[in-house]
Amino acid sequence: MxxxxxxxxxxxxxxxxxxxxxxxxxxLFLAGRQLRVLLITIDPAKRLKDLLGLKDENIGEVTSVELEGQKLDALLMSPEKTIGRMATSGNTPDLASNRIVQILSKPYGGMNEILSLVEVQMQFESGKYDVIVLDTPPGAHFLDFLEGIGKIRSFFDKSFVEIFAHIGQKSGKAGKRLFGLGLINKVVSAGVKKLLSYLQNVTGAKFIEDFVEAVQIIYQSKDAFLKGLSLQEKLREESQCNWFLVTSVEQGKAQEAVDLKGHASHYIHKDHYLLLNKCLESVVSEWKPMKENLKAVKSSLEDQEQGLKSRLRESFTNILEFPEVVSLSPAEHLHFLTQKWNAYVL
Ligand SMILES: Nc1ncnc2c1ncn2[C@@H]1O[C@H](COP(=O)(O)OP(=O)(O)OP(=O)(O)O)[C@@H](O)[C@H]1O
Ligand SMILES: [Mg+2]
Known part of the structure; x- marks a missing residue:
């Protein structure tokens, strides 16, 4: 294999x-095995951009890169660009031009995670790749999002259907723009109505119109959203997805990994991997200090790391170790870590 x-x-x-x-x-390792690879980072932080030598104009666009003699495609997520692609592929130009959709699809506009699933799904469907590698933002947020997908799905299935039953009734007679406030009176609770009338006073009626239009436009693209959400099931499948939980030997980080795993246990399948990064053992073991106090430092470092590893083994079955690369250059970190994957059969 x-x-x-x-x-x-x-x-x-x-x-x-x-x-x-x-x-x-x-x-890079997978590309070196003649697989067609797309690397996507959801995190708007720009480290990957530097690492891959990408430019600002590449953000949000699938870009071919060549690194370490390997070719692969890379994509730094830009939710706005994803919305643009959805609009083109679904032939729903309004999706990209509605003001509220534009606000929601800013990097922190609240649609970041859902759009990243839609993006991964669109790239998967393109059939261009054997494997899509996904770099997620720090912390449990993305996992929380995946766990909450059921709620979003039922919103599309139930609430939207109710809203559109009303739109159907109204728009038949009155046309697109006129039903707005009537619709809102019918389907939203008194509290929300108050809020909307307040918003209408401060923002003008245009806001309400935009809002109703946004709901409608998002509904028109509902299939693309639902398909993105259905990706979640593939990610749960051992046969389709490898999960790598990354941690490093630095103080406190290992406990964070254990917590994250507890947090995600309903979500990540049991066959996942813990990547223990920046291990010092191999470097320290080559160090042969002569002085007694340095010998003590050496053995305390070794004890610390071994203690950490045995604690982690209680929580994780598959642990892959990656050494601390003694260099200041991110390119060298990348080079050595790419080689290191050869040590593992997966
Ligand atoms: N094994 C290693 N040895 C030495 N340096 C490393 C190693 N792994 C990563 N680094 C360096 O550590 C820094 C942080 O790495 P990286 O950006 O990959 O972390 P991250 O988890 O993606 O961070 P963030 O949470 O901010 O997205 C980088 O400067 C990187 O080059
Ligand atoms: Mg990062």
Whole structure:
């Protein structure tokens, strides 16, 4: 068997532990195995951009890169660009031009996670890739989002259907613009009505119109959203997705990984991997200090790391170790970590 032929590989973990570097090294490793690889980072932080030598104009666009002699495609997520692609592929130009959709699809506008699933799904459907490697933002937010998908789905299935039953009744007679406030009177509660009339006073009636229009436009693109959400089931499948929880030997980070795993246990399948990054053992073991006090330092470092590893083994079955690369250059970190994947059969 060659390396993983799973369609998805996801890297998650807390801040600064090496998710982006390890996801990139993994993508390069897989590309080196003649797989067609797309590396996507959801995180708007720009480390991957520097690492891959991408420019500002590449943000949000699938870009071919060549690194370490390997070719692969990379995409730094831009929710606005994803909305643009959805609008083109679904032939719903209004989706990209509605003001409220534009606000929601700013990087922190609240649609970031759902749009990243839609994007991954669109890229998967393109059939261009054997594997999509996903670098997620730090912390449990993305996992929380995946767990909450049921709620979003039932919103599309139930609330939208109710709203559109009303729109159907009204728009037949009165046309697109006229039903707005009548619709809102019918379907929203008194509290929301008050809020909307307040908003109408401060923002003008245009806001309400835009709002109703946004709901309608999002509904027109509902199939693309629902397809993106259905990706969640593939990510749960052992046969389709590798999950990599990344942590590093730095103080406190290991406990964060254990917490994150507890948090995500309903979500991540049991066959996931813990990547323990920045291990010092191999470097320290080559160090042969002569002085007694340095010998003590050496053995305390070793004890610390071994203690940490045995604690982690209580919570994780599959632990892959990656060494601390003694260099200041991110390119060298990447180079050595890419080699290191050869040590593991997956
Ligand atoms: N094994 C390693 N040895 C030495 N340096 C490393 C190693 N892994 C990562 N680094 C360095 O650590 C820094 C943080 O790595 P990286 O950006 O990959 O972490 P991250 O988890 O993606 O961070 P963030 O949570 O901010 O997205 C980078 O400068 C990277 O080059
Ligand atoms: Mg990162």
């Amino acid at each position: 060659g390396p993983s032929t799973k369609s998805f590989e996801i890297f998650c973990g807390t801040g600064g532990v090496g998710k982006t570097t390890l996801a990139t090294s993994r993508a």
